Amino acid sequence: MSIEDKEKPISNVQTADDNEPEESYFGYGPFRPKCLQFLNHRWCLIFIVCLQVFVSGMMISGFVGVTVSSIEKRFHLRSTEVGGLPAGEEISAAVTGFIASYYAGQRHKGRFLSAGALATGIGAIVYSLPHFFAGEYQPISTASNYTDLCVAKSASFAAEVCAAESVGSNAYVRNFFFVFILGQLIMGAGNNLLWNIGCAYVSENVHPKSSAMYIAAMMTVSTLGPSIGYIAGGNILTIYINTPKSPPEGITIFDARWIGAWWILFLIAGGGLILISIPLFGFPRFLPGYKKFKRLRLEEAAETAKVDNEYGHSIKEIPKATKELITNVPYMLLVAGLIFEYIVVSGIGLFFVKILEAQFRLPAYEASSILGYIGLGGGATGMLLGGILMRVFNMNGSKATFLTMILSIIDVLAAFWLLFSCENLPFAGVNSAYPLTPTSSIPEFGKPILAATCNNDCMCKGVKFNPICGVDGVTYFSPCHAGCTSGIYNPTYLTTSYANCSCIKNVNQTTVRFDAVSGACTEPCPYLTPFAIGLTISIAAAASKIVPSTEAMLRSVPESQRAYAMGFNWVFLRLIASIPGPIIVGAFIDRSCTLWTKDCDGSSTCWVYDSRSISYHVVGTIAVIKFLGAICFFISWRYYKHDDTKRNSTEEEEKENRML
Known part of the structure; x- marks a missing residue:
């Protein structure tokens, strides 16, 4: 007998599933050897x-x-277009998840x-x-007579570069944007x-008392996946x-x-x-032990005075089921808190590589x-910690x-540790003047002056961004802008x-x-x-609250509405x-850009960011949004606690009446 089987005796509560077969078997149709x-x-x-x-x-x-x-470089997509790809995935997930989660409440969830x-x-x-289907990739500068050195060029050099780019890049590849959207939707x-x-x-x-640990295992693995994805992807x-x-x-790879x-990454994962x-x-629909576990959950539901209306049999019941969730104050406040949490997770997660760069x-x-x-370290530690705390202290919905x-409060405080960043290194014409041009002034923020005496x-108009590091410790936009007439690979x-x-x-x-040598200048940063320590603490704190918040959400609704409650929550999150x-x-990050360039198709690309500015914007965004989430969790706890107090008072009155 397992530990779970010893945790609580089987209740005498009768359920609607008592007429179901005692044993459920693994297999496919009649094939169940x-x-x-x-x-x-x-x-x-x-x-x-978990896999x-x-x-x-x-x-x-x-x-x-x-x-x-x-993908942006290969298929000549603008940043706004690439940024819209996740929206396709989110919208599709919200629509399908809303309907599927409702019907799954009374159906075979494993098949879903x-x-x-x-x-x-x-x-x-x-x-x-x-x-x-797009053909081989051909870098523009390799496929044409393009040069970024300070040499004589024709007056139409910039136009010739754009013309060569249009021919060499096979402009039709932009149309594959719709294939990416289709993939994201699916x-x-x-x-x-x-x-x-x-x-x-x-x-x-699973046993109700062990549910938190199993969900913690899922959540822990959910942090391992993205972490391994970043490492393997790199x-x-x-x-x-x-x-x-x-x-x-x-x-x-430095070019x-x-x-x-x-x-390759998507073929392997697919x-x-x-x-x-x-x-x-x-x-099977129900694993061995399901009936016993359901009795225990019904007892818990009875203790918390949650009435289970067994929604999920008809689409006509969706308005009633939805109204029941919306009027469930602790549940909706948990959803609100998670919304603020996921605004940060989805936004920072997409741009964190760029932020570190x-x-x-x-x-x-x-x-x-x-x-x-x-x-990998912070996420896994946080997920396990959340599950362990739930298990050790045997937390109910209010305590969770x-x-x-x-x-959440710890998470807000840890965000300020992310203010650590390196100093900006001098970049000629962007954040510092040209060293050999004393008359040039330091450019204003976001208004570079790349031309100098x-x-x-050098006729640098039309030259693409190809930073080089001078022996003077200054970065230049390209060899042409540094006045270099020769280069040897x-x-x-x-x-x-x-x-x-x-x-x-x-x-x-x-x-x-x-x-000078190719590549932007760099130097050690202490x-x-x-920063990594602060980020690890922040990720661990954020991950730790996923398990208790999920358990609190599941325990705040009746048995048959658990799948629908999770789906309803994810609609809001999506x-x-x-x-x-x-x-x-992304908007805050764009405000930190100090060097924008215009491409031939009129789109803009940011090449250089101000590290201090990006740090302030990111930390400010995280702190404010996560603080709002902490407020929602606090109010939800107060409502949870109020319901528990009210229920306990009712039970005491009933005991007194029975004694009389």
């Missing part, structure tokens, strides 16, 4: 569901964020989970299809079933997009023109989810790996809400050295025979470590939090 029945256990169910959580999270919360810039895994896998494969529809229905399916097939992006073909000479093999859907389909001068693949390891509030004869060090640069003062010409979240955070 005894050799497969070892799978018919809650531990196997949790393992398969689905891991792969889905790795792809949707990891791979999608890591590959945003690659299996269909969700299959749909998510198909969506991932659809998302990778543009790579196979992925969103499938993935949302996992959270709407998965938590309820697991919760109803490594895969070091593979050239046209693999097994080698990149053109001079194109390295702005480099694009990694992003499509295939894995399709395979996961097979065992999920075999689980800007604040600590890191390349994208390195920022992805660091973020992955931090999420109180714990969520305390963790030292590069007036060194395949050993995968870098290009530039000489004869009229804008750079080389005081060590006798020992250093070049004036603040990355304290539409009110996850869609505007990236827009809000």
Whole structure:
């Protein structure tokens, strides 16, 4: 007999399921052999569901964020267009999840989970299809007579560059944007079933006292997936997009023109989810022990005076079921608190790689790996901590809400630790004057002045962003803007050295025979470590409150409404939090940009951010929004506590009446 079986004696409460078969078997239709029945256990169910959580999270919360810039460059999409891709996933998830979670309340939840895994896998494969139909990627500067050196150019150089870009890039690839939208729609529809229905399916097939631990396991794995996704994605992006073909000479992972093999990530994840859907389909509607666990949950529901109207049999009951949720004050306040939480999670999550790049001068693949390891440690620790606290202190809905509030306050305080950032290094014409042009002034914030007397004869109009680092410690927009007339590529060090640069003062010409090297200037920054510590604490605090908030939500509604309550909650999170979240955070990040350039198609790209400004905007956004969430959790706890006090008073009165 397991520990769960000893936790509480079986109640005499009768349920509507007493006429159901005692045993449920694992299998497919009539094919239910005894050799497969070892799978018919809650531990196997949790393992398969956690595997689905891991792969889905790795792809949707990891791979999608890591590959945003690659897809943007390859298919010539604007940032606003790429930023709209997650909206397709969120809208699809909200619509399908709302209906599916309602009907799943009285149906086979395992089949819904299996269909969700299959749909998510198909969506991932659809998302990778543009790579196979768009042809080989050809970097513009390699495919034309383009040069970014300070040499004589024709008066129509800028127009010729745009013309070459239009021909070489095969402008039709922009139309694959709609294929990406289709992939996101399919992925969103499938993935949302996992959270709407998965938590309820697991919760109803385990002992009520152990439910928090099982959900904590799911939530813990949900943090491992994105973290591994960032780490794996960063490594895969070091593979050239046209693999097994080698990149053109001079194109390295440090080059702005480099694009990694992003499509491999989605093929792997899609295939894995399709395979996961097979065992999920075999689980029975009710696992062994379900009847006993339901009796215990009904006892708990009776203690909290929640009436179960058994909604879910007809679509006509949706308005009544919805009204019951909306008038459930503790539940709705929990939803409101989670909305504020997910505004930050969805917004910061999409841009965190860019934030690390800007604040600590890191390349994208390195920022992805660091973020992955931090999420791995902080997220997993937080999820487990939340489940352990729920288990050790045997928390009911009121106590779980109180714990969520305390963790939210810690989360708000930890956000201020993220103010650590590196100082901005000098960038000629952007945040500092040209060193050899004493008459030039320091540009205003966000208004760069790239032209100077030292590069007036270089004809740099039309030259693309290709930063170089001068021996004077100053970064320049391109070799042309630094006045460099020659450059030599060194395949050993995968870098290009530039000489004869009229804008750079080389005081060590006798020992250093070049004036600049490719890539922006960088130097060690002592603040990355304290920032990482603060971020780990913040992620751990945020992750810790997911389990108690989910348990509080499940325990605030009747048995038959658990799946619908989760789905209803996710509709709000998808539409009110996850869609505007990236827009809000993105708008603040854009305000921190100090160097915008216009592309040939009229779109704008930001290349340089002010680290201090981005730090203040990000921390301010996190602190204010999460503080509002903490207020919602506090009010929810007060209502929960009031209901508990009222119920206890009623019970005392009943006892006194019986004694009389």
